Amino acid sequence: MASESHQRRRTAGELLTDKRAELLLGALVCGLLLFVGLLVGFVFREAWPSFQHNGLAWFGPGGNPDQQIQAIFTSANLLREPVYTFHAWPIIYGTLLTTCGAVILSFIAALFVSVFVVEFAPEPIRRILEPVVRLLASVPSVIFGLLGVLILVPFIGEHVISDENRRSVSYVVSLSGYSLLAGVLILSLMIAPLMIAVFCDGLRAVPRGWLEGSLGLGINSWRTFWKIGVRTARPALVAGTVLATARAIGEVVMLAMVTGGVAFAPNPADGLIFFIEPTRPLAATILQTAEELTSPPMRHTIFAMAAVLLFSGAMLSLAGWAAKQPMKRYGVRA
Numbered sequence: 185m186a187s188e189s190h191q192r193r194r195t196a197g198e199l200l201t202d203k204r205a206e207l208l209l210g211a212l213v214c215g216l217l218l219f220v221g222l223l224v225g226f227v228f229r230e231a232w233p234s235f236q237h238n239g240l241a242w243f244g245p246g247g248n249p250d251q252q253i254q255a256i257f258t259s260a261n262l263l264r265e266p267v268y269t270f271h272a273w274p275i276i277y278g279t280l281l282t283t284c285g286a287v288i289l290s291f292i293a294a295l296f297v298s299v300f301v302v303e304f305a306p307e308p309i310r311r312i313l314e315p316v317v318r319l320l321a322s323v324p325s326v327i328f329g330l331l332g333v334l335i336l337v338p339f340i341g342e343h344v345i346s347d348e349n350r351r352s353v354s355y356v357v358s359l360s361g362y363s364l365l366a367g368v369l370i371l372s373l374m375i376a377p378l379m380i381a382v383f384c385d386g387l388r389a390v391p392r393g394w395l396e397g398s399l400g401l402g403i404n405s406w407r408t409f410w411k412i413g414v415r416t417a418r419p420a421l422v423a424g425t426v427l428a429t430a431r432a433i434g435e436v437v438m439l440a441m442v443t444g445g446v447a448f449a450p451n452p453a454d455g456l457i458f459f460i461e462p463t464r465p466l467a468a469t470i471l472q473t474a475e476e477l478t479s480p481p482m483r484h485t486i487f488a489m490a491a492v493l494l495f496s497g498a499m500l501s502l503a504g505w506a507a508k509q510p511m512k513r514y515g516v517r518a
Contacts (some may be wrong), residue, residue: 202372211215211402227494230487237268242488246271249447249480253473253485260479268481272489274449278463281431281450286371291425293372294379301380302387303409314384321377329441332370337361337442345460357461362444365459371435371444381429386420406468419508426504430497433467440468464491466479 193287252270259267301313328389341361350359390413444462447469452458464472466489476482 190249208340210511224494227487227491231486231491233481234268234270234485235491236489237272241271243273243276244271244383245273245449247389249274249469251480253447253476255475256485257476257479257482262479266481268485269515270485272276272466272492274447275469275489276464276492277449277463278364278443278447279433279465281463281518282367282371282443282465283429285364285368286432287373287429289368289372289424290331290376290379290428294376294383294424295421297376298380298383298387299307299409302384302499305406309400317377317384320373321381323374325374325435325438326441328370328374329438332366332438332442336366336369340366344511349457349460353457353461357446357448359457360444360462361460362442362462363460364443364450367439367443367465368462370438371432373433374438377430378431381426382420382424383417389420390416418500422504426500430500433496433500434493435465435468436471440471443468444473 248463249270256267256270297317301310301317307312340363341359342367345359345361353359394412394416439482441515442462445464445468446462447464448462450458450461450463454461470486470489471491473482473486477486
C-alpha cells in the first residue's frame with residue numbers, strides 16, 4: 185500500500201511538472217505572437233502617412249528617389265510643410281533584380297552540389313564539404329562585402345567595363361565596378377550554403393528503399409536519384425529556397441557595399457551594360473538613410489520601406505507554404 189501511494193504521488197508530481205511546462209511553453213508562444221503583432225502594428229502605423237500621401241504611386245516610377253529623399257528630409261528641417269512625395273520603383277526594381285538573380289544562380293548551384301554531396305561524393309570529401317558549407321552559411325555578411333569591395337568590384341571595373349561602356353552611359357550614370365553583377369554574385373555566394381544545408385537534409389530523408397528498388401530495376405544512379413530522390417525532396421527544396429530568398433531580400437550591409445549605392449534602375453535596353461550598372465535595394469536604402477530618422481516625414485518614409493520588406497517576407501512564407509501543399513503526398517516533409 186505504501187508503495188502504491190508513493191507511486192501515485194510520484195505520478196501526480198510528474199503530471200504537475202508536465203502541466204507547468206506546457207503552461208510555460210504556451211506563455212512563451214503567446215508572448216512571441218504578441219511581440220510579432222506589436223512589431224507589425226508599429227511598423228505599419230509609422231509607415232501609414234507615407235502610403236496615405238502617395239497611394240499606389242509609392243510603388244511606381246517618377247523622378248529620382250535620392251532627390252525625393254533629400255526633399256523629404258529638408259522639408260522638416262527648414263520648418264516648411266512636410267513633403268511625402270516618394271516613388272520607390274527604382275529601388276524596388278533593384279531589390280527584385282538582385283534577389284531573383286541571386287536565388288536563381290544559388291538554386292541551380294546548390295541543387296547540383298547537394299546531389300553530389302549526398303549521393304556521389306566519396307566519404308572523405310563529404311566529411312570535408314559539409315563543415316565547410318555550414319561554416320560559409322554562418323559567415324557575417326560584412327566579410328562577403330569586404331571580399332566584394334577588394335576583389336570582385338575592382339575586377340569588374342578594370343576587366344569587364346570598357347571605356348566605351350563608360351562613355352555610352354556617362355550622361356546617365358557612372359560605371360565603376362559597383363554594380364548589379366557584383367551584388368548578384370556575392371549574394372549568391374552568401375545564400376547558396378544555406379540552400380545546400382537544407383537541400384542535403386531533405387535528400388538524406390528520402391527512403392533508401394525507394395532508391396534501391398529503382399537501382400534494382402537497372403536504372404542508373406544519376407537518373408534514379410534525380411527522378412526519385414530530388415522529386416521526393418521537393419518540399420525541402422521549397423523550404424530552403426524560401427529561407428534563402430528571405431535572407432536575400434533583407435540583406436543590407438553587403439549590398440550597400442558592392443551595388444553602388446545609387447537609386448538607379450538598370451535598363452535592359454542597354455544590353456550587357458545592364459549587368460554592370462549600379463543599383464540599390466530597399467534594405468540598403470534603409471541603412472543609408474537611417475541617420476535621417478530625426479525628420480518626421482523621413483521617418484515615415486523609412487518605415488514605409490520597412491513595411492514593404494516585412495510584407496514581402498510574409499507573402500514569401502505564405503507562397504512557400506502554398507507551394508508545399510500539393511507535395512504532401514511525397515515522403516519528405518520540410
